[in-house]
Every structure is written in C-alpha cells, then in structure tokens.
Amino acid sequence: MSMDAVFIEGKRKYIFCSDEHGLRVLSSVFENVKKEKLAYEWYHFSAEKRECLEEFLSKQKMGTFLYVELPYSELHTVQMMAKRIGFSSDETQYFGYGEKWISIFCCRCHELNRAEEQQTGLTCHQCELKLEVSDHYSELYHAFLGYPATG
Amino acid sequence: MYIEPTLFVRVSSIEKITKQVKKFTLFPETGKELPRFSGGAHISTYLKIPSGLIVRQYSLVSHPDKRSNYEIAVRLSENSKGGSLHWHQGMKVGDRLQISYPKNHFSLSFKARHHVFYAAGIGITPFLSMMQDISTNRQTFELHYASKSEESCVFHSYIKKHYPNQSHFYFSDQHQRLQTTSLANHPIGTHVYFCGPEGFIEQFRTASIELGYPILSIHSERFSPPKPIVLKAFQVKIHNGITINVSKTETILEALHKHGIIAPYSCQIGRCGTCELPVLKGRVDHYDSFLSDEQKEANNCIIPCVSRAKSDKLVIEIK
Numbered sequence A: 001m002s003m004d005a006v007f008i009e010g011k012r013k014y015i016f017c018s019d020e021h022g023l024r025v026l027s028s029v030f031e032n033v034k035k036e037k038l039a040y041e042w043y044h045f046s047a048e049k050r051e052c053l054e055e056f057l058s059k060q061k062m063g064t065f066l067y068v069e070l071p072y073s074e075l076h077t078v079q080m081m082a083k084r085i086g087f088s089s090d091e092t093q094y095f096g097y098g099e100k101w102i103s104i105f106c107c108r109c110h111e112l113n114r115a116e117e118q119q120t121g122l123t124c125h126q127c128e129l130k131l132e133v134s135d136h137y138s139e140l141y142h143a144f145l146g147y148p149a150t151g
Numbered sequence B: 001m002y003i004e005p006t007l008f009v010r011v012s013s014i015e016k017i018t019k020q021v022k023k024f025t026l027f028p029e030t031g032k033e034l035p036r037f038s039g040g041a042h043i044s045t046y047l048k049i050p051s052g053l054i055v056r057q058y059s060l061v062s063h064p065d066k067r068s069n070y071e072i073a074v075r076l077s078e079n080s081k082g083g084s085l086h087w088h089q090g091m092k093v094g095d096r097l098q099i100s101y102p103k104n105h106f107s108l109s110f111k112a113r114h115h116v117f118y119a120a121g122i123g124i125t126p127f128l129s130m131m132q133d134i135s136t137n138r139q140t141f142e143l144h145y146a147s148k149s150e151e152s153c154v155f156h157s158y159i160k161k162h163y164p165n166q167s168h169f170y171f172s173d174q175h176q177r178l179q180t181t182s183l184a185n186h187p188i189g190t191h192v193y194f195c196g197p198e199g200f201i202e203q204f205r206t207a208s209i210e211l212g213y214p215i216l217s218i219h220s221e222r223f224s225p226p227k228p229i230v231l232k233a234f235q236v237k238i239h240n241g242i243t244i245n246v247s248k249t250e251t252i253l254e255a256l257h258k259h260g261i262i263a264p265y266s267c268q269i270g271r272c273g274t275c276e277l278p279v280l281k282g283r284v285d286h287y288d289s290f291l292s293d294e295q296k297e298a299n300n301c302i303i304p305c306v307s308r309a310k311s312d313k314l315v316i317e318i319k
Helices: A027-035 A047-058 A072-085 B083-090 B121-137 B156-162 B180-185 B198-211 B252-258 B293-298
Strands: A013-018 A040-044 A064-071 A092-097 A101-106 A112-116 A121-123 A130-138 A143-148 B006-016 B021-028 B042-049 B052-059 B070-075 B096-100 B114-120 B141-147 B167-171 B190-195 B218-221 B234-238 B243-246 B277-281 B313-316
Touching (some): A013 A027, A027 A040, A040 A047, A047 A072, A064 A072, A101 A130, B042 B070, B042 B083, B052 B070, B052 B083, B052 B121, B070 B121, B114 B198, B121 B141, B121 B156, B121 B190, B156 B167, B180 B198, B190 B198, B198 B218, B234 B252, B243 B252
Parallel strands (some): A013 A040, A013 A064, A064 A092, A101 A143, B114 B141, B114 B190, B141 B167, B190 B218, B234 B313
Antiparallel strands (some): A101 A112, A121 A130, B006 B021, B021 B070, B042 B052, B042 B096, B234 B243, B277 B313
8 A cells, every 4th residue: 555646647537535534645646637637536435335336336447547545444345345346456546544453363263353553462352362463464364464472 | 409398199180160270189199188278278289390390389279177188270371381281281180299288378367357358360269268267167258259251250150159148259241340449348357368460469459558457457369479670680699609690580599499509498479488598798679578678678688589689799698
C-alpha cells in the first residue's frame, strides 16, 4: 500500500471510492483526471452501501483504474472485494486512515488475533499461547504469523 | 546440434482437416503414458530430412489429460523451409520421430476471472487445449476466431459442437471482420490471449494497451520471431578468441551451430530464454520477448536465436 496516490496514465476510466473523510490523498489525482478530461466516477462509500459497491465494481470493464481511500477498518474488506471481482494490483491503489490494526495468526491454534500496528507481542485470545509478532505476512489471511514468544 | 531430452514417438494417424492443415496423432514408442501437459503447451519436433535435422514447434491440440497420445495440427506454409512441407508430403503413418517434452510459454493465468481468446487462422491451435483445461476447471471463457472462410476454418465443427455459446467466428469471405473494438467490452478481471500472424497480434496488443489493460493481463504466442528493422551482417567473437561471421540472413544461434559450437536452444522465436548468453562487449539489438526492459537496457546478455548486434562486433561468453 503506497503512501501517496499516483496518477496512472493511459486508462479509459478512473474510479475514486472514499467516504466523506477520505479525500486526503486522492484529491490531487482526481484534479489531474478532471484536468485531462478523462472519464471518471466517484463512489461515495458508506458501510450500508458495501453491497452496492460490489455490484458497481463488478460492472466495470477492462481498462478501469480504482483508487480507494477508507478507514483501515473498512479498507481490507473493500480490497478483498475488488480482488475477488478481478481488479489486480496493477489496477488499484489503496489508502487507509484512522486507527490501524493488524491481524496476528496464532501458530498453534490458527486463530486470528487483533493487535496494534507497532505491537511486538501478545497472548492468543483462544489458546493463550504467548506470541511474538513476526514479519512473515500471509496474503491469504491478511495477517502476520505469531511465533511462540521466547523471552 | 544440441538436442534437448526427447521422447520417441510414431505417427499413428494423419487426418486432413482443411485444404492446408493436417492433424497428426503421435503415439509413444514405449507404450507408456506420455507426460501430462497444461493448456497452451507445445512440443518441439525433430525431423530428419535430406538437408539435415530441423526443429519445429507445434501446439498440442489434444486434451491435456489424454496421455495415450499427442495430437498436433500442421498448416502447410507457402514459404516452408522444409518443416511443414515434410509433415505434409513426407510424413507417413508409422514414421518414427523425436519430440521434446511438453513446454508452455503461453499458459493460462491463474489470476484471471475470465479468459478471452483471439485467434486468426492456424493460431487457433494453442486455444484448443486451453479451452479444454478451462472447461474442466469450470472457468468462463470466450473465443473470437477469424478465418478466411468456414471451409478453411481449422477445427470449426469441433469448436461449434463443444463450445457453441462461447465461440464467435469471423469469416472474411462473408465480410465478417474481427475487430479490436470487442476488447472494450470485457469485464474487469479478464485476461486476453492472442495467437496468429505477427500483424494480428500487434494490432490487438496495441489496442489492449491503449484501452488501459495491464500488461500482465495480455498474453500472446507468436509463430515466428519479430522481423528485425535493420538487417546487417556482423561478427561475434567468443571469449576464447574465435570470431564468427553472422550474415544478414542467419541468426547468431545458426552461425554458432554452423561452426560446431554447442549452444543450447529451444523455441527459436525469442520466447523461452534457453539460449541466453552473456555479452561482454558490443551493443545488442534485442528482438526477443523474454528479457525485461531493464535487462535489455543493461546490455549484458543476448537471446541469440533472434537478437542481433547494433555494433559491428559482439563479444559473447559460451561455457
């Protein structure tokens, strides 16, 4: 996930998806798209409209580029939805804001635990194993692997 | 000449499927099952003809799960240098030949949500096994297939029978034209695959890129290497000191083989990278579709089956 939105040239259409607060990093790209008179749509996201977003994204054609800026709590769901529909990493840019949580995969019971981004250790809430947060990230679980804490 | 590991097969049947195309069934000589392959795979065939051994690549058109035999379809080329001519006029049922293990430089994308195949003429061949693979895995696809006429349309009745809802035919004698405009209608998550003459592939590749398709969603298979813009003779010096002249009409690989230098190779169309060699000195004119832009820019390796020299001399390393 990059920190700044980058304008990707040569697309037939651009989609911007954000809630009312999430205009922080997309505005400069949006201005560029408007200036170049390129085709675009802005999807105003809310949790209630999540299903509609899926329908909306499913109707898009090849050559569409998707920019999303949402709270971290929503971002992953939208990211997974877009991926399921068929948007590849070359056709999307995602930006999160607000409180960021990460998931930790317990190596013993395979439960997913929630942790703060900077947290280095925790206790698995299911099997109570003390875990050390590794940098092994799983795309499948969207989680970091938690090893048994040695300290 | 370098020959990769091969299998011995015999021709068990020859079927004329259009005026210019014959289908050959190849049975393993050992009686054991042949290796399974994936949709889009091809084999190299080694043909012994009076002028020497020639190597030609053909897509496998049989079902990827069928291991008792392989099938290939060969179009008689108007400019045949011996390959298709031998298949059409010299090959008989019972003949023995060597083939490579199946190779695939044109495989289906695992990431695609929908596959769209664009074929022109004999370019249909890799798509037959791909469609069979997809049907087995219950994924979705469509085929857009251009041919001069229904009569010359290879595997027309087979495709119509097995994939009636996914296939679209375009016969130029009926003034039907396969146009790039259909690329605009494919849903997000589509991967497109092009196979046919060079001009056809380039036209559809360019149109896809202009529409904004990501490069990784565009796949193509060429029958022949791209034609060099400038054809000039040059010299290749091997790091042990031998200097070889490469004429306008031959490739570096052909020149190396002519001088008895063992240089492995496979596809001969700049696709597989088997023949890659380090370049120590000189400027390379890249024509392959194997090296990345960064590798080409670095100018320290060459695909000698297609690429040439920009400078008068290249110094290459062969171990």
